[in-house]
Amino acid sequence: MRGTPPPPGPRILGASFRLAAQTFVADPQWLIPSIVAPVIFALAAYEMYRGSGPVLVLYAILGAGMMSMWGQTLYGSGWAIGQDRFLGTLEPVLGAPARYLWVVAGRVLWNTLIGLAGGALVFLVIAATYHAPLPLRDPLLFVGLFAFVIATLATVGLLFSALFVLTRYGGFIQNIGEFAFYVATGCMFPVVLLPFWTTPLSLLFPPTWALDALRYVGVPGYRGLSWGLLPDLVGALVLSVAYAAAAALLFERVVRHVLAQGTADEY
Amino acid sequence: MSLPVILTRDLTRVYQSRKGFFFQDAVRTEALRGVNLEVSSGEVYGLLGPNGAGKTTLTKILATLLLPTSGTARVLGLDVSTESRAIRSRIGLVLGGERGLYNRVSGRENLRYFADLYGVPVARRARRIDEVLELVGMTSAADRRVEEYSRGMKQRIHLARGLLHEPELLFLDEPTIGLDPKSAREIRKLIRTLASQGVTIFLTTHYMFEAEELCHRISVLTRGRIVAEDTVDGLRRLVGGDRTIEVEGYGFDEKELSLLRALPGVSRIVEEDFGPRERLTLRVRTPETTEGDIRASLPLQRDLRIRERTTTLEDIYLDLVEEEAT
Ligand SMILES: Nc1ncnc2c1ncn2[C@@H]1O[C@H](COP(=O)(O)OP(=O)(O)O)[C@@H](O)[C@H]1O
Ligand SMILES: [Mg+2]
Numbered sequence: 001m002r003g004t005p006p007p008p009g010p011r012i013l014g015a016s017f018r019l020a021a022q023t024f025v026a027d028p029q030w031l032i033p034s035i036v037a038p039v040i041f042a043l044a045a046y047e048m049y050r051g052s053g054p055v056l057v058l059y060a061i062l063g064a065g066m067m068s069m070w071g072q073t074l075y076g077s078g079w080a081i082g083q084d085r086f087l088g089t090l091e092p093v094l095g096a097p098a099r100y101l102w103v104v105a106g107r108v109l110w111n112t113l114i115g116l117a118g119g120a121l122v123f124l125v126i127a128a129t130y131h132a133p134l135p136l137r138d139p140l141l142f143v144g145l146f147a148f149v150i151a152t153l154a155t156v157g158l159l160f161s162a163l164f165v166l167t168r169y170g171g172f173i174q175n176i177g178e179f180a181f182y183v184a185t186g187c188m189f190p191v192v193l194l195p196f197w198t199t200p201l202s203l204l205f206p207p208t209w210a211l212d213a214l215r216y217v218g219v220p221g222y223r224g225l226s227w228g229l230l231p232d233l234v235g236a237l238v239l240s241v242a243y244a245a246a247a248a249l250l251f252e253r254v255v256r257h258v259l260a261q262g263t264a265d266e267y
Numbered sequence: 268m269s270l271p272v273i274l275t276r277d278l279t280r281v282y283q284s285r286k287g288f289f290f291q292d293a294v295r296t297e298a299l300r301g302v303n304l305e306v307s308s309g310e311v312y313g314l315l316g317p318n319g320a321g322k323t324t325l326t327k328i329l330a331t332l333l334l335p336t337s338g339t340a341r342v343l344g345l346d347v348s349t350e351s352r353a354i355r356s357r358i359g360l361v362l363g364g365e366r367g368l369y370n371r372v373s374g375r376e377n378l379r380y381f382a383d384l385y386g387v388p389v390a391r392r393a394r395r396i397d398e399v400l401e402l403v404g405m406t407s408a409a410d411r412r413v414e415e416y417s418r419g420m421k422q423r424i425h426l427a428r429g430l431l432h433e434p435e436l437l438f439l440d441e442p443t444i445g446l447d448p449k450s451a452r453e454i455r456k457l458i459r460t461l462a463s464q465g466v467t468i469f470l471t472t473h474y475m476f477e478a479e480e481l482c483h484r485i486s487v488l489t490r491g492r493i494v495a496e497d498t499v500d501g502l503r504r505l506v507g508g509d510r511t512i513e514v515e516g517y518g519f520d521e522k523e524l525s526l527l528r529a530l531p532g533v534s535r536i537v538e539e540d541f542g543p544r545e546r547l548t549l550r551v552r553t554p555e556t557t558e559g560d561i562r563a564s565l566p567l568q569r570d571l572r573i574r575e576r577t578t579t580l581e582d583i584y585l586d587l588v589e590e591e592a593t
Contacts, residue, residue, distance in 0.1 A: 006355075014383070022376060091327075096355060097353075259332060260334045262324075
């Protein structure tokens, strides 16, 4: 055997996912932002809204969970790239015949899954601490939609990652992005309380749609964007596919740019 | 069949970088200034040059990690700018160094990750990883985390990674730099083994002895230009009947130096300081000039030590590099 044909995308994704998991396990400090922080957020939110009725409580907890998950996704996708620059592995990875998009996708997927685990933990801790079963109509559908929200978050993370390779100031974008997202997707506030111009903006984020769908299922009597569950799902799906496609295109260009500039070895 | 494995035509590379934060000055570095070279299949080709000569730049362009600014480069008959992915599956690249590995996981896991990125067949993966670990002598340390490895062990994993997919062409950028002499020797031995298996090797180094030991053909790169290219024997012929005479004393003045330069056949004098002592290395092209003639030219020198030694390729290399610099 001499040389090898380029590997298929899913294999690269799998390898990258595996390495991300091993790296995570090898470094327990990660547990703080991704698992411990969401639980503390949620407990605080619960205490704050406790007297305001079950709907608002769920809303707040969902917000806390989502906020942490978004942080995890964004932080993780920045790190997905930053890590390679930091370790000096960007060059050997780009030197392989694998498409970099798949490498990043594997890490982003791992990070979003950790976000999901954080969210699930929030739920369990709240339920166990307060012996207060949350008013969920359809737990199974809720969990399914929850995973869907994660997937839409992952596509946003992927697109952000593409932007991170382009710049060595990934950390800067990361924080700005995090803030913008909290506001734009209305995790913490009902959409109607936001300044009017942020609503159209937030519609550009796939998770806004997916979250809206999630709230239909999770929050009794929720009206939200008032388009109904199905349009929400379709909107989220279409936007997510568009984000993933844009990320794929951008990655090709960005890698080309890095090779032209000769900055793959910088950090 | 006799198609060159590497072929470059007027290859240049300019780096545009910025210095400063608020007031950015554009800095332009011409790292390669018109490189033409040709490497045939099965060859061990050595690119020799001092720091900053452009060796890494050239290696990265050939390994598709950097785009040329102008000119062309073909590797295995494929264009480095437009057919990079096809090239990547058939070449191995070892940039080496302290960085470039995932520190939190083991050497074996690093190799597994890259085996997947290179598309090594899953059925062969575990066995191939064992093979390359064995080849670089890392079998016993394979399951320890990379962060516990020494410099030499990391270098071995870098090498193992470059070999995973059995490339037909291997790029090695200063493979022994920073290693202790014993590890460096083992790496050189491994390179000879690979060469004997028919792998074409493109190797950079700044040690002439390393190039001499390993390479069939050597080119000397300084300041982005190839100033000499020949077989080891050809370079030796360049040495010709040249004699090298070292003269040591307590400092030499301009007058003494010009007297020595005036001696028949003296073509070059290199000066080096050793504390209070100074050593002149004379390149002498004729047999007439004797130790006595040199002593006679330096009547005021006391405790003069003169010795003739064989002219080495290292001498020739230093000549070439210094000629280019002046
Ligand atoms: N990414 C870069 N940006 C700007 N200048 C660079 C970069 N990489 C290398 N150079 C410059 O290009 C020249 C050649 O460098 P290099 O190829 O690393 O030489 P060598 O490997 O022979 O030491 C040097 O002057 C170096 O400073
Ligand atoms: Mg170098």
